[in-house]
Amino acid sequence: xxxxxNSPSGRRCFKFSIANFSTANLxxxxxxxxxxxxxxxxxGVPRILNRFLLRARDVAIFSGHNxxxxxxxxxxxxxxxxxxxxxxxxxRKVLDYLGSIIRPVGIGSIAQAAGEDQQTIENIVEPWLxxxxxxxxxxxxxxxxxxxxxxxxATSNSRMIFQ
Numbered sequence: 001x002x003x004x005x006n007s008p009s010g011r012r013c014f015k016f017s018i019a020n021f022s023t024a025n026l027x028x029x030x031x032x033x034x035x036x037x038x039x040x041x042x043x044g045v046p047r048i049l050n051r052f053l054l055r056a057r058d059v060a061i062f063s064g065h066n067x068x069x070x071x072x073x074x075x076x077x078x079x080x081x082x083x084x085x086x087x088x089x090x091x092r093k094v095l096d097y098l099g100s101i102i103r104p105v106g107i108g109s110i111a112q113a114a115g116e117d118q119q120t121i122e123n124i125v126e127p128w129l130x131x132x133x134x135x136x137x138x139x140x141x142x143x144x145x146x147x148x149x150x151x152x153x154a155t156s157n158s159r160m161i162f163q
Contacts, residue, residue, distance in 0.1 A: 015039050015042070015044055015049075016035070016039060018046050018049060019035055019038065019039050019042075019049055019053075020035075022046065022049060022050050022053055023035070023053065026050070026053060026054070026057075028053055028057050028068060029066065029067040029068065030053070030056075030067065030068040031067060031068065031069055031070065033069075033070040034056065034068045034069055034070045034072065034073040035068075037070060037073045037074070037077075038052045038053060038056065038073055040086065041077070041082060041085075041086030042086070043086060043128050052073075052076065052080075053068070055076045055079070055080060056068045056072050056073050056076040058076075059072045059073075059075050059076045059079070060072040063075075085132055085134075085151065086128070087128075087151075090114060090116060090120075090125055091125055091128065091129060092152065093113075093114045093115075094110055094113075094114050094121065094125050094126075094129065094135070095129065095134060095135070095144060095148050095151065095152050096152055097110060097113040097114060098110070098135060098142065098143060098144035098148065099144050099148065099149055099152050099154045103140070103141075103143075104138050104140040104141030104142060104143040105141045105142060105143075106141045106142070107121055107122055107126070107141075107142065109141075110142060126142070129148070132147075133145055133147050133148075134147055134148035134151055135148055
């Protein structure tokens with residue numbers, strides 16, 4: 001039975017087919033566990049996946065390996081400052097800002113607080129945070145979720161979360 005491209009398993013297969021194509025195209029050897037870690041944190045974006053593959057290859061070469069292993073990928077993510085959910089420093093900066101305020105805020109305020117262009121926040125950061133359910137969009141603005149608060153190590157005891 002054929003998997004629907006819109007089902008979770010269909011999207012996962014699609015991401016792995018892109019990853020396998022990239023590894024063959026870039027002539028990079030990657031073990032399965034390493035490839036899984038890279039695919040999970042690449043946001044489903046081939047450009048990001050390729051960047052991770054190339055950076056992991058650099059770590060493997062520097063370490064004297066001829067294949068990208070899971071340990072090479074872990075080290076690459078540490079060097080790139082990417083956490084267990086695939087969040088970058090900018091993603092965490094946005095979450096920290098949202099966690100520090102009580103009310104929903106507009107995208108312009110978030111961009112200003114993060115020191116980044118509004119389009120970057122809207123097109124790159126926001127979709128990933130919403131997909132991971134760390135942030136939500138409301139008619140009043142953007143707001144951190146309980147899951148987002150947990151991720152940044154904050155509690156909602158002293159906050160009122162609108163959901």
